[in-house]
């Protein structure tokens with residue numbers, strides 16, 4: 319085993335200072351209110367935390383440097399990617415997972431398929447720097463899974479889409495390109511689409527896995543995963559998967575860049591509009607509306623872009639004041 323099997327790359331290695339050579343790199347496997355578990359070459363440990371450290375500032379998947387003798391957490395390394403979101407009305411973003419290479423956005427080939435909801439997850443992934451993959455489950459139950467495949471592919475340029483039966487070993491094969499040694503994936507999607515099923519298929523239920531990740535699943539009375547606990551699981555194929563419970567409704571905020579990537583066909587037309595701040599709603603000389611009229615752009619896509627971009631603007635605090643204190647924008651004062 320090497321650190322690379324845990325997802326360690328040059329990006330992290332370069333961050334180690336000369337005087338930190340004695341510290342051991344470990345990856346955060348579970349974050350609880352007052353304690354954190356980490357995994358590394360020496361196995362799974364519960365970290366000792368310095369007094370000032372708040373666990374909410376850490377995400378599952380983070381790389382940290384640890385004092386090998388005391389297990390004291392010394393420093394978190396800069397993240398390659400960070401999935402985060404703001405729960406409604408919250409001042410700070412909630413960290414979901416760090417250093418995730420691929421986000422599996424799971425939906426089924428049935429009524430769960432909803433373009434607008436998938437686009438929310440795509441914006442989140444794009445903003446985080448995580449590559450999104452749409453995973454269409456229950457293809458075995460659908461009359462024409464091709465329709466869903468095609469609809470999903472239209473959601474973003476060059477978007478990988480996989481349709482499968484999550485209960486079969488073939489699913490593991492189809493998702494293998496993103497689940498190899500050292501690769502980290504996270505799963506999101508509505509309840510019942512088959513995330514747990516997929517997880518079980520990907521994990522193949524290795525018996526020592528529980529030990530490695532510290533056995534960190536916590537359920538509340540309703541059998542739902544608690545939002546305070548997330549965890550990193552080892553996959554049979556050498557990759558890692560991060561559980562992301564508690565993401566039933568996803569309100570977007572702070573994802574302007576992610577929306578730009580998601581709706582690239584709109585983003586790249588905007589500079590051709592007559593007005594620099596064109597809203598593509600009523601202005602003359604609008605290149606985006608011209609594209610709709612020419613049949614080159616789906617009017618429903620434009621409508622969904624508008625809704626998502628508006629919601630993002632409404633929910634994203636602006637930095638104001640000399641100290642950069644965050645103030646939520648007044649809904650009526652924008653534009």
Ligand SMILES: Nc1nc2c(ncn2[C@@H]2O[C@H](COP(=O)(O)OP(=O)(O)OP(=O)(O)O)[C@@H](O)[C@H]2O)c(=O)[nH]1
Nearest residue numbers: 455456457482483484485509510511512513514515
């Ligand atoms: N036929 C078929 N059934 C599936 C597939 N994937 C999941 N199921 C079934 O769908 C049901 C729901 O799957 P789960 O894995 O529990 O869904 P989930 O997304 O984890 O749901 P939550 O735990 O509520 O978030 C189960 O009965 C699965 O056996 C699939 O690809 N094909």
Ligand SMILES: [Zn+2]
Nearest residue numbers: 591596598604
């Ligand atoms: Zn325009």
